[in-house]
Amino acid sequence: MTNSHRFVERAVEGGYGDGWSGPSDEINTYFVLLDPEAWKAVGRATGWSKTTGSGCGKEYFDAGRYACECPNWSQDTWLHNWHRFIDALAEGKTVDESLEEILK
Ligand SMILES: [Zn+2]
Numbered sequence: 001m002t003n004s005h006r007f008v009e010r011a012v013e014g015g016y017g018d019g020w021s022g023p024s025d026e027i028n029t030y031f032v033l034l035d036p037e038a039w040k041a042v043g044r045a046t047g048w049s050k051t052t053g054s055g056c057g058k059e060y061f062d063a064g065r066y067a068c069e070c071p072n073w074s075q076d077t078w079l080h081n082w083h084r085f086i087d088a089l090a091e092g093k094t095v096d097e098s099l100e101e102i103l104k
Helices: 003-013 026-032 036-046 077-090 095-100
Strands: 059-062 065-068
Touching (some): 003 026, 003 036, 003 095, 077 095
Antiparallel strands (some): 059 065
C-alpha cells in the first residue's frame, strides 16, 4: 500500500467522506490530498494536537505544549503538517516520500 492510500484510509477513519470508502484510482487519491477536510480528518485519526506535537522534528516543549521552529507552527497541527507535505514536494520529493514522515 502506498502512503497516499494510507493517507486516504486514515482520513476515512477520521470521518472524511461520511462513510465513503475512498477513491478508486490514483488521480482521485491525489485530489484527497488537496482537501483541507481530509487533513483535518487524518489529524483526528492520528491524534495530532498541540499537546502531542506535529512530529516535524523541529519542536520543543514549552509551557505544557509543543512549539517549534517552523514558520507555521502556531497554526493547527493538521495545517502545520500540510505545510510540511507541501515543503517536501517543493524540495523535489515524491508524494509518497513527502507523506512518509507525516504518517509515522
Ligand atoms: Zn514544525
